[in-house]
Amino acid sequence: MRENINLEQSILNASETESIYEFLDSHRDAFSLYGELSHCPNYEADITLTNDEPFYIRPYRLSDEDKVIVASELDKLVRLGILAVGHQSYTSPVFLIPKKGTKDKRVVTDFRYLNSRIKRLNHPFPLLNETIRTIGYSGAKILGVLDLKSAFFCLPLSVHAQQYTEYTFQVGYKKGSELVLADYLSRAPQEFHSEIDQVAQEVSSYEDFSTPPKETFNPIMTRSRQGQWESKFQIYFRIKSQGVQAGFPSQRSTNRVKGHPS
Numbered sequence: 001m002r003e004n005i006n007l008e009q010s011i012l013n014a015s016e017t018e019s020i021y022e023f024l025d026s027h028r029d030a031f032s033l034y035g036e037l038s039h040c041p042n043y044e045a046d047i048t049l050t051n052d053e054p055f056y057i058r059p060y061r062l063s064d065e066d067k068v069i070v071a072s073e074l075d076k077l078v079r080l081g082i083l084a085v086g087h088q089s090y091t092s093p094v095f096l097i098p099k100k101g102t103k104d105k106r107v108v109t110d111f112r113y114l115n116s117r118i119k120r121l122n123h124p125f126p127l128l129n130e131t132i133r134t135i136g137y138s139g140a141k142i143l144g145v146l147d148l149k150s151a152f153f154c155l156p157l158s159v160h161a162q163q164y165t166e167y168t169f170q171v172g173y174k175k176g177s178e179l180v181l182a183d184y185l186s187r188a189p190q191e192f193h194s195e196i197d198q199v200a201q202e203v204s205s206y207e208d209f210s211t212p213p214k215e216t217f218n219p220i221m222t223r224s225r226q227g228q229w230e231s232k233f234q235i236y237f238r239i240k241s242q243g244v245q246a247g248f249p250s251q252r253s254t255n256r257v258k259g260h261p262s
């Protein structure tokens with residue numbers, strides 16, 4: 001933990017810094033330290049179509065340079081267990097999109113046609129104005145963030161759903177299917193929030209120190225640094241028991257909540 005998380009520039013004193021390192025060391029398996037993906041064994045996301053007639057959408061034309069990028073990324077995703085090689089009757093093409101703020105490109109599967117046939121799942125997402133109001137009236141002086149690593153990927157797709165998520169990008173290349181919940185599936189946000197809400201509800205007094213979770217448990221509202229870590233301890237313990245991992249912890253303890261100066 002110490003080599004990956006540098007607290008030298010933080011506002012914490014030596015005693016607080018050591019306490020946090022000890023806390024993190026005792027919960028190492030709650031963090032993704034080397035880019036590994038977590039897996040939630042107690043949940044499977046399913047897909048139901050309004051029309052289950054098979055379809056095939058031909059691969060998109062890509063430049064030779066982009067083909068190398070796509071092939072490399074797909075091989076990587078197979079090794080990570082996100083994709084599996086195989087053949088199905090519902091095929092969507094892949095393509096590249098630029099990553100915001102960088103020159104890198106991201107491989108995505110064009111599930112637009114599949115999404116148009118997926119039966120809708122409704123979920124009561126938190127209202128933005130209610131979230132802001134909760135933060136404003138909390139009296140918190142510290143806002144913390146607990147970011148889940150590759151959040152959607154921690155939820156596996158059911159075997160039934162995997163048949164609909166086949167990808168292909170050029171003739172002669174191996175085809176396969178998504179094994180986990182991809183963020184470009186139309187049901188992904190609803191499926192993810194349904195599961196993460198259950199995790200949050202099993203954290204004692206969660207509503208007292210945080211708003212309803214999104215891709216992150218955000219924000220965690222406390223009046224002191226000690227309270228911040230006590231609250232995070234409860235969440236770390238719970239997500240660890242569900243097989244979910246967090247990214248490296250981030251904290252902006254110097255920011256005061258508007259309207260509640262210390």
